[in-house]
Amino acid sequence: MSLLKGTKTASEWIREGKSCNDHAEALRCFCQALNLEPQNRNAIFNKGVACLNLGRCNEALKCFEFLSEQDPENVTLLEMKGRAYQEMHGYRKAVMVFSEALEIVGAKADEDIDLKRKLKRLINRSV
Known part of the structure; x- marks a missing residue:
């Protein structure tokens, strides 16, 4: 307190x-x-x-977009943005955001295989 x-x-x-x-x-x-x-x-x-x-996806998206402006390579934020787009049936935008996250993960020396699989599954669900 x-x-x-x-x-x-x-x-x-x-x-x-x-x-x-x-x-x-x-x-x-x-x-x-x-x-x-x-x-x-x-x-x-x-x-x-x-x-x-x-289910308040527009409000969620505003939060994640605000944070992404300050930290554009934060994969967790990109994943959450993609999920918000996915829930709003903005599949094209979701795929773009998930793909961006995959590029960032792939560019890192210590690639996270589990995260890549997870993002690829999300992309497949969005297509």
């Missing part, structure tokens, strides 16, 4: 949201964290995941 009794920090709200089994409640926690720290990348990412799980 923060110095004021009964108030939580952004980190505490994020921790509470991550421990929720209810996506709507988790989203509420991440939004509380963002009220306190609007640029908190962890809260933005988790808000995006919660929105995606709730």
Whole structure:
């Protein structure tokens, strides 16, 4: 708890949201964290995941796009963007994003074979 009794920090709200089994409640926690720290990348990412799980794909996509602007080679963000497009039936965009993620993974010296397989499966589902 923060110095004021009964108030939580952004980190505490994020921790509470991550421990929720209810996506709507988790989203509420991440939004509380963002009220306190609007640029908190962890809260933005988790808000995006919660929105995606709730079928709020446009809102999820905004979160992942915002974060991707700051970290364009983050494969996890690209995967989440692709999933949002996939859920919105934007298959062409999903394939483009998943392919971009595969290129980044393939360019790394320590290639992650499991991640490549996972991304290829997502591409196949999007086609």
